[in-house]
Amino acid sequence: MGKDSKPKDAGGKGKGKAKQGGSGADESASKGKGKSGKAAADGLGTCTYVKARHILSEKQGKINEAYKKLQDGWLSNGDKVPPAEFAKLAAEYSECPSGKKGGDLGWFPRGKMAGPFQEVAFATQVGATSAPFKSTHGYHIILCEGRKN
Template identity: 75%
Template sequence: MGTDSKPKESSGKGKGKQAASGADDGASKGKGKGGKSSDAKGKINEAYKKLQDGWLSNGDKVPPAEFAKIAAEYSECPSGKKGSDLGWFPRGKMAGPFQDVAFSTPIGATSAPFKSTHGYHIILCKGRKN
C-alpha cells in the first residue's frame, strides 16, 4: 500500500523487500474511463487514512501484519491476497516511480500514497539486502 522517504542506497545493486498494495486505476491496462481512476485514488486514500489513524499519526511504524490486513482489504492487485508482499527485488525490476519510492522509503517505514503506471500504491519497506 502502497506507501515515503527512505535513504537511497549508494550501490545500484541493492535489493529491497517491499510489501506494497496498489489500487489499479485501469489506465495502464486500458480498462475503464473517467471514474475508475478517481475511485482508485479514493480507495488508496482511504487505506492510507486507516494506516494514519492506527499508527502513522502517532509516529509509529505500521506492523507488517496490520499492513497486510489493510492491503488484503483494499488492494486490487493479485498480490493483495497475500498481504501484498512482493518479496525481494533488485533495482531495475520495478517501473520508475514504484522503484524510486521503494528504494527511498526507510526500512520499517510506510510511504505516502503515490501513482505509477500500474495504479496507486503505498509501500511498506521491510528491509534491504546487498
C-alpha cells in the first residue's frame, strides 16, 4: 500500500466496541509493560507480524454498510466476528483483489503497510474488528487474526 495520511474518522458512523489505533501502536511499545503487563500479554505494540483480513471500499457509504452488517450480526452483542463470516463480507464488499480470498492479507511485518493501515492493523487485538477508517486507498475494516514476533 502507498503512503497514507493520518487516520480520519469515517464520518462518525460505525463506531462500535472495536478498538482503533488512534496514535498508533508505537505509543504502547514505548510505554512497555506498565503495572498490568497488558502490552506484553496481548502483543499490542510489541509484535513484529500481524495476520489480518480486510475490506476495502472507495466509498464511505459502502464500508459503513459492511460494518453495519458486522455490528448487527456480532459486534453489537460484544461478540467477535468469525473469520469465515468476515471473509464472506469481504468477498461481497471489498474492492481489493484480496476480496476474492475473503480479504486475507496473510502475515505481514511492521513496515510493509503504510500509514493508518499499519497503525490500525498492529493496534487491533487478535479476534477483534476495527471500526472503519480512511487511508489514501479508500475506507477499510480490519479483522486481526493473529500476531507474532
